[in-house]
Amino acid sequence: MFRHSLTKRTLATVATTEKMLPKKYGGRYTVTLIPGDGVGKEVTDSVVSIFKAENVPVDWDRIEVSGVDKTEDVKAAVESLKRNRIGLKGIWHTSPADQAGHGSLNVALRKELDIYANVARFKSIPGVKVKIPDVDLVVIRENTEGEFSGLEHESVPGVVESLKIMTQDNIERIARFAFDYAKRNERKQVVAVHKANIMKMGDGLFKNLVQEVGEKEYPELDVGNIIVDNASMQTVAKPHQFDVLVTPSMYGTILGNIGAALIGGPGLVAGANYGRDVALFEPGSRHVGLDIKGQNVANPTAMILSSVLLLNHLGLSTSAERISKAVHEVIAEGKSVTRDIGGTASTTEFTEAVINKLAVL
Template sequence: MLSRTYKLLATPRLTSSIKLAPINRGLNTLHDDLFGPKKYGGKFTVTLIPGDGVGPEVATSVKKVFEAASVPVVFEQHNLSGESDSSVDVERAVESLKRNRVGLKGILYTPTSSKGHASFNVHLRKTLDMYASVSLAKNIEGVQSRHKNVDLVIIRENTEGEYAGLEHVSIPGVVESLKIITQERTERIARYAFDYALKNNRKLVTCVHKANIMKLSDGLFLRVCRQVYNEYKHLGIDFNDMIVDNTSMQLVSRPQQFDVMVMPNLYGSIVSNVAAGLINGVGTMPGASFGRNYAIFEPGARHVGMDIGGSNVANPTAMLMSGVMLLKHLELHDHADRINNAILRTLGMGDYLTRDLGGNCSTSEFTKKIINNIA
């Protein structure tokens, strides 16, 4: 794989040819992925972090389905939990991801108390500079939803904005929280969104912002997105922008108008959850976070499910479809298609649905049905 030579994308610093991994690996952030996932003895090693709440159950579902489909993936599992404040466990997971360069992850619990630790989810993305979050919201045949023909992609900047985590008490009773927007990181997420649209035959990119109020921070985000659009408009991609509160209303009234959406971090968290509601919940929405050399695949609407964890009722579809995205990233397209078709066939039959979809099927029963439907 690494013996093939590819031309780097034109950048101010990188304009020559060097030995690279194949450029067509699904949704990777850059075509010039310099290192690539680790493969030994014909199998890829993938870091698995099941997460908290329903994470262990839906991760088990993925492992069983992958095994049944003879997927050439070996999971290196790290049982990191947000209920622990162990920095050792976090760093072990980070080192595993650095070594393997690709991971599958459930959602980690983050305490709301001011005395609790910072989000491990955010820490992983910042440490590995996985700046592009991608969430896919699309109707699935057989799954009832309020809207039809929903097919949109939410791309959020993953490392700054309100999630910069810069807060302090200036005087007792007054807290200041800094929102960070930079031209450099806005430009790279904007380019990611337009590149994604090109690679996936999408026609419209919508910038979501609040520039009417936050004229400097969101104003910068909007201005840079417009500038980047000028480099892509000759390729047939359209562009518009929308204020975030209007976006929320438009999503629940006419979501079909959206195609690819790009936005700062906090807005992306909110919009992805609204979009999940359009397709009947968080259980069917896959996603991933991408960086220069690393990728983590995880449910697109980041809910822990602490209240139902361990009860064998969770819908593993979002985790399974995130696993399908992982396989496409690894260029295991045949395995990805077989598993994806089995998921869609199971949901389309309508008689093996989990409780969130109106059925009474358990997680393990649903998983077994998918395995039976693998062609």
């Protein structure tokens, strides 16, 4: 849990402060639960079952977002998160074929609540076969602007203009968040990912401000920068050279998919999103799983480990440690793992194995 004095700087850069910690009633917390699309319901159901078995003091405020017009449901999700200040969420599907102007609900939710920092850690898990072992890489991306500003228009027929917004305040905010994260987690290096050789003003501003914040305010940490296409190649070839990467929105999504591939797939990556008032936990790799929806074959590990981050945020470290240990032991044993990591177990069978493991820890 991040606890800081309420200075101007920490209010601008720290995801969780005393004023936004979730309220506790009768020894229990109320957490917004948004299952999402695709396999979202299956993997969030896994978390609900595990929390029940572990007697975690959490009550769920479930928000279903479905149907053609999701506007009212999204409003309900926003209001729930404003009340509870913490949530667990599956991924909402954004169709490239949608020409109605709805855009990404995921981005809209983050912008509405100013959930500006996304954190995904790509760490090798014992028992999962990978080509490059011992990966441990963190990608922190700005959630609310850049290419994901969502500002597009057709100026004349056949000509579309998309606005990429980069602002000093938001760049400095995500930079300080990344450096603060590195300090808290005993990381030694923060590298800004950019395309300033082409987008000299927008990405140039990002590169220069991250460098400036690092050198002036965090002299104990190494700070560097790398062009996004080179970063992609280097992450695939030599991921161990990186510690924390801080990126604008689109580049973080790209590197996040590379990170997921390095450690065994999107079903293994936990993620968290932080804002001034709300913390929202969801899988760290942006995959909905529409192709396997309803088949009971999805790997719930990413969602379970995201819920572990949620528990740590609430200060429920004992339950967090137990659930994390149970998941890692089940995967290491390899008897009840899902097919994406070489097993034959269903989602429910994996969940039951974790619950059984908790019973003997």
